[in-house]
Amino acid sequence: QLHFLESGGGLVQPGGSLKLSCAASGNAFSFVTMAWYRQSPEKQREVVATISIGGGVPTYEDSVQGRFAISRDNDKKMVYLQMNALEADDTAVYYCNQHPPLAPWGQGTQVTVSS
Numbered sequence: 554q555l556h557f558l559e560s561g562g563g564l565v566q567p568g569g570s571l572k573l574s575c576a577a578s579g580n581a582f583s584f585v586t587m588a589w590y591r592q593s594p595e596k597q598r599e600v601v602a603t604i605s606i607g608g609g610v611p612t613y614e615d616s617v618q619g620r621f622a623i624s625r626d627n628d629k630k631m632v633y634l635q636m637n638a639l640e641a642d643d644t645a646v647y648y649c650n651q652h653p654p655l656a657p658w659g660q661g662t663q664v665t666v667s668s
């Protein structure tokens with residue numbers, strides 16, 4: 554079974570950037586579609602971005618299209634989320650998981666966008 558550990562969150566001003574990292578453990582990583590999710594107190598957990606097994610054809614939630622970029626390194630069992638032009642509405646706890654999310658949820662990493 555896969556397990557994930559997210560890192561890289563923090564406090565950033567509007568317009569700033571952060572890069573989130575997700576370290577996976579388990580043998581199936583290279584064979585699953587991965588995704589970043591986020592959850593804020595006001596919203597249910599939502600999919601932010603997905604990336605296919607080979608790293609091609611990423612998909613993005615409409616509000617982050619053009620600002621966020623998902624990538625993966627199957628050799629290192631890592632998934633990344635580069636976040637640029639951050640907005641207050643991006644404030645949330647960010648999680649990585651398979652897509653659909655069949656693995657246990659990690660602790661997530663808090664991203665706070667505030668001046």
